[in-house]
Amino acid sequence: MAELRLDVAVSLRTFELRVALDVHAETVAVVGPSGAGKSTLLRAIAGLVPARGRVEVDGRDWSALATERRSVGFVFQDYALFPHLSVRGNVAFGGPPEDLLERLGIAQLADAHPRDLSGGERQRVALARALARKPEVLLLDEPLAALDAHTRDMTRVELRATLRELGLPTIVVTHDFVDAAALADRVGVLVDGALVQVGRADELISAPVSAFVARFAGGNVLHGHAHRADTLTSVELDDRNVIVSTDDAQGEVAAVVYPWDVTLARAMPSDSAQNHVQAEVTSVVPVANRVRVTVGAVTAEITAESAQRLQIREGDLLVASWKATATRLVAL
Amino acid sequence: MRLLFGAAAAVALTFLALPVVAIFLRVSPTTLVHELSDPVARDALVVSLRTSALAQALVVGLGTPTAYLLATRRFRGRTVLLTLVELPLVLPPAVAGIGLLAAFGRTGLLSTSIPFTQLAVVLAIAFVSAPFFVRTAVASFEGLDPTLIAAARTLGAGPWRVFARVALPLAASGLGAGLALSFARGLGEFGATIMFAGSLQRVTQTLSLAIYAEFARNFDVALAMGALLVAFSFILLLVVKWLSFGWTSPFRSAPSSSA
Incomplete structure (x- = not known):
């Protein structure tokens, strides 16, 4: 079974990138803000930037090998297709092209030039080219970032299926948690050169190790002071509202609540097991068939029908409610 | 302001165009072609084309790898080397000539019998025109986009394949423009050639040298050769512009700088 074992360090301008990670025949997404060292990690694995430590593939040490001797398939952020070669020429640069053109559905584009392709087509050509040398490890740098929203949704699904089918140790770098969750079996959050948490996307959502991870996974993060009492912890938020959580904590904490756990109402419900925060609506943004409504410090994601029923407008006074069990307390 | 600048531009353009126009107005196209059949002109043309071709082959053959190294490697003394390569651009031709003699002359550093042979013409042309090619190259x-180079390497291409399959084809139009500039400069070479190679008809007398040798003896032949050089230069500059800005622009609104 193919396996990539990493323990690498690269000195960057303001911090050191230091990553230890084992990737089996699976896709691991490395997510993080720009400048966290995500691309550098891929480049270090490919030998494009000098790194200390070890890169091991199936027990063989790659550290001393030049890039061209490392069996990687690398999909670059803007795809880096050779502009002077046709689609076939690009793929053939790595190895025999015909099967791959067929398999990725770009056989009809074989004689086209990269400049004549759409974003989604370029992405497929880049992937075909990366696979042409039959790599042992696949590295993808922001494979969806260059695509428009519509193409992105379709390509995400296709790419997921292709990666599954290949069964190669794969690292996908992205700044988007949704892409990471959709593409990868495991997600690692990289902050200032260090992996702060690695796990399945749902693990990161349900048990984020820090406020940063929670915010990255899409959560609302509210700062406050926690007091443990019996079965519930009460948290006095910075804005003086008090909420409760079933998590155990004491002192300064971040309370995390996800937008899909929040419901909205016009009047204060009489349900004491819930947290309620009344505030003004500051933004209403439709996202596909849902609507993201920001009420004070909390963003809720509700169905389009609910939004319709409540007739929400900016400036309205609404009550955002969520359960104590949906309130996670994490370190700041 | 508009009037003042317009007037200045008119004077400048007239001044630059006048000598060129004069060459073509003085002799009719038919006499021009006729004068070019003069043995002096024919021999000079052959010498010029042969030496230029050899010199440019030398410039491209050695200049391309040199330029690639200078462009892709970072090392101590790189700036000094780049300056050295560009030096012949600003060197007075007479200095180039005396330098070549000091290096390759019978009593020179390498003490060869090259001076006053056709090879001397080739070397003189290569010396003064190489910087035009190397700088552009x-x-x-x-x-070049460094990501394309990186992509080639991840696809298993070693240094040689990266150069031959990616760097060279992508830089080709730039190299072509450099070659055209270098060719144009080499055709007009005069000072270094006359000092290092002399002006022997059929051996070292290039078109430029022949114009100088003929203008007192037979002005029309000199003019005809001059017209020929103007035509060559014009075509070469057009080639430079085409290669630099693509095939669509030169007759429309091409950027006015060359390479």
């Missing part, structure tokens, strides 16, 4: 290689 360095700029073309430096302008």
